[in-house]
Amino acid sequence: MPLPIVRTVAELRARVAAWKAGGERVGFVPTMGALHEGHLSLVRLARTRAQRVVASVFVNPTQFAPNEDFDAYPRDEARDAALLASAGCDLLFAPTLAEMYPEGFATTVTVAGVSEPLDGQARPGHFTGVATVVTKLLNQVQADVAVFGEKDYQQLQVIRRLVRDLDMPVEIVGGPTARADDGLALSSRNAYLAAEERPVAARLNQVMREAIAALNAGEAVAAVEARAAEALAAAGFGRIDYVEVRDAGDLSRLGPGPVDRPARLLAAAVLGRTRLIDNMAV
Numbered sequence: 001m002p003l004p005i006v007r008t009v010a011e012l013r014a015r016v017a018a019w020k021a022g023g024e025r026v027g028f029v030p031t032m033g034a035l036h037e038g039h040l041s042l043v044r045l046a047r048t049r050a051q052r053v054v055a056s057v058f059v060n061p062t063q064f065a066p067n068e069d070f071d072a073y074p075r076d077e078a079r080d081a082a083l084l085a086s087a088g089c090d091l092l093f094a095p096t097l098a099e100m101y102p103e104g105f106a107t108t109v110t111v112a113g114v115s116e117p118l119d120g121q122a123r124p125g126h127f128t129g130v131a132t133v134v135t136k137l138l139n140q141v142q143a144d145v146a147v148f149g150e151k152d153y154q155q156l157q158v159i160r161r162l163v164r165d166l167d168m169p170v171e172i173v174g175g176p177t178a179r180a181d182d183g184l185a186l187s188s189r190n191a192y193l194a195a196e197e198r199p200v201a202a203r204l205n206q207v208m209r210e211a212i213a214a215l216n217a218g219e220a221v222a223a224v225e226a227r228a229a230e231a232l233a234a235a236g237f238g239r240i241d242y243v244e245v246r247d248a249g250d251l252s253r254l255g256p257g258p259v260d261r262p263a264r265l266l267a268a269a270v271l272g273r274t275r276l277i278d279n280m281a282v
């Protein structure tokens with residue numbers, strides 16, 4: 001059966017309300033489309049937590065800077081809908097730009113602290129765009145549980161903070177990063193990689209694994225970060241936005257010495273015209 005697609009908040013609310021009235025728990029997986037196994041793994045995870053799963057596909061312009069890839073971002077709704085149906089999704093919410101940002105739209109949500117370092121520095125305004133659209137989507141869907149990927153670890157922490165701070169009645173669940181066999185984190189943006197760049201892209205995760213091993217062996221954070229950045233430059237990455245060990249919760253900086261609390265290694269680097277990000281638990 002083809003996946004039902006709704007484009008307005010009113011239609012979405014009516015469907016979800018009917019499920020909830022029947023006592024069913026509702027899960028939600030927001031995406032920007034161009035779906036891959038990573039997204040589908042989140043739908044399956046949502047399925048284990050709820051009887052019904054809503055996915056959204058909305059390429060949110062406010063989280064792209066003017067020089068970024070909003071226009072080029074891959075879009076294929078029919079393919080996305082078929083993949084979602086195969087993963088057990090019940091409903092696709094695919095709103096128009098005008099439905100999400102009608103004339104006169106004037107409100108933004110900014111999460112201080114956790115959204116400031118890392119991608120907050122590298123992509124000014126990005127997390128305000130994310131926090132605003134996620135607030136809207138969570139209010140629109142009214143799900144019991146929403147699933148986000150650890151692939152975007154800082155985003156996940158920003159959303160956890162946002163939901164706590166604004167008392168939003170939804171459980172936030174993080175899903176593990178789906179990877180290719182060589183370790184490269186699956187991403188819609190991997191489609192931008194040229195064939196000869198693909199093996200280099202995998203070096204990002206390989207270098208991170210080496211760094212994690214060194215950290216777990218007690219090596220100092222500062223030395224490991226510096227060596228990882230050098231290894232990425234040597235592998236052929238251009239701009240390296242960051243390779244840093246951070247507190248796993250609030251993403252604050254660790255001291256230069258050995259890791260002394262739950263931590264996360266996060267990296268972002270540009271290969272050709274593709275910006276890749278990845279992160280792993282220390």
Ligand code: AMP
Nearest residue numbers: 031032033038148149151152177178186
């Ligand atoms: P996006 O469509 O890239 O905005 O991502 C939508 C959701 O899928 C976000 O919660 C992402 O963190 C998650 N996601 C993206 N790539 C992966 C992946 N490789 N593994 C798991 N989740 C992912």
